[in-house]
Amino acid sequence: MKAIKILMSAAVATALTSCGGGSESNWQQERDSLMEVNEQQQQVLDDLTSSLVEVSASLDSIAQGEGMLRQSNESPMITKEQMMQNLEAFKATLQANKERMAQLQKQLATRSDQLGQLSKLVDHLNAEIAAKEARIAELEEQLAQANADMDLLRLDINSLSKTVSSLQDENAEQRQTMEAQTAEANKAYYVIGTSRDLKEKGLLTGGLLKKKKVNYESLNQALFTKIDIRNTTQFNIPSKKAKVLTDAPSDSYSITQNGNSCTLRITNVPRFWSISRYLIIQAD
Numbered sequence: 001m002k003a004i005k006i007l008m009s010a011a012v013a014t015a016l017t018s019c020g021g022g023s024e025s026n027w028q029q030e031r032d033s034l035m036e037v038n039e040q041q042q043q044v045l046d047d048l049t050s051s052l053v054e055v056s057a058s059l060d061s062i063a064q065g066e067g068m069l070r071q072s073n074e075s076p077m078i079t080k081e082q083m084m085q086n087l088e089a090f091k092a093t094l095q096a097n098k099e100r101m102a103q104l105q106k107q108l109a110t111r112s113d114q115l116g117q118l119s120k121l122v123d124h125l126n127a128e129i130a131a132k133e134a135r136i137a138e139l140e141e142q143l144a145q146a147n148a149d150m151d152l153l154r155l156d157i158n159s160l161s162k163t164v165s166s167l168q169d170e171n172a173e174q175r176q177t178m179e180a181q182t183a184e185a186n187k188a189y190y191v192i193g194t195s196r197d198l199k200e201k202g203l204l205t206g207g208l209l210k211k212k213k214v215n216y217e218s219l220n221q222a223l224f225t226k227i228d229i230r231n232t233t234q235f236n237i238p239s240k241k242a243k244v245l246t247d248a249p250s251d252s253y254s255i256t257q258n259g260n261s262c263t264l265r266i267t268n269v270p271r272f273w274s275i276s277r278y279l280i281i282q283a284d
Contacts, residue, residue, distance in 0.1 A: 214246055
């Protein structure tokens with residue numbers, strides 16, 4: 001803008017001093033004519049100068065907006081839609097300036113006086129307009145590429161989301177399978193009853209002259225209560241006496257009497273269940 005004003009001032013000075021003087025005897029007669037010509041030139045010059053200043057100011061405004069767009073492109077503070085709208089507005093402004101400069105060129109082309117030198121300013125402004133148009137085209141291309149990159153990124157994100165979702169489902173399924181397997185591995189069964197009850201249920205064989213023993217060949221699982229050995233390590237027995245009939249290492253548990261009842265405590269869980277997962281407790 002400052003460069004434009006300097007060039008205009010030089011053109012104005014040249015235009016206003018371009019008329020030479022005549023002989024001293026004709027000076028009085030020529031003065032009025034010169035003043036009239038100068039007034040006409042000044043009016044034309046004012047009109048041209050006003051147009052050039054407006055165009056130059058418009059270009060300065062676009063330059064400032066361009067700087068904001070470049071900053072936004074590097075560190076986004078406005079949306080791409082807003083940037084596209086701003087670029088369209090700049091393009092419309094440049095088109096209006098181009099039309100105005102074309103009219104000024106027509107006016108200056110018909111003049112043979114020193115005002116014709118303003119055509120250099122018009123050329124300079126036209127060059128600036130062309131540079132701005134090129135820059136706006138470049139920014140539009142960058143935005144278009146950014147949008148294309150965003151589309152690719154969205155596709156990648158969608159694909160990744162599907163993969164993650166699939167993995168989550170697969171992990172959930174595997175987790176359920178592992179939990180089921182773990183629960184199965186820690187499953188055991190127990191029953192508490194008197195010698196008579198256990199025999200009537202078919203869990204014991206023998207009696208009278210024969211030693212009673214567990215009938216492992218016909219253990220009916222429906223007669224037992226299922227437990228998780230990780231959570232169940234103590235059994236309350238409603239009898240003063242109790243004993244474990246199934247095979248279990250004697251050093252893996254203890255039985256204590258509490259008045260009219262007993263308590264069986266498993267002190268070594270893996271060892272206690274290492275022989276059998278069925279526990280039969282006789283309460284007599």
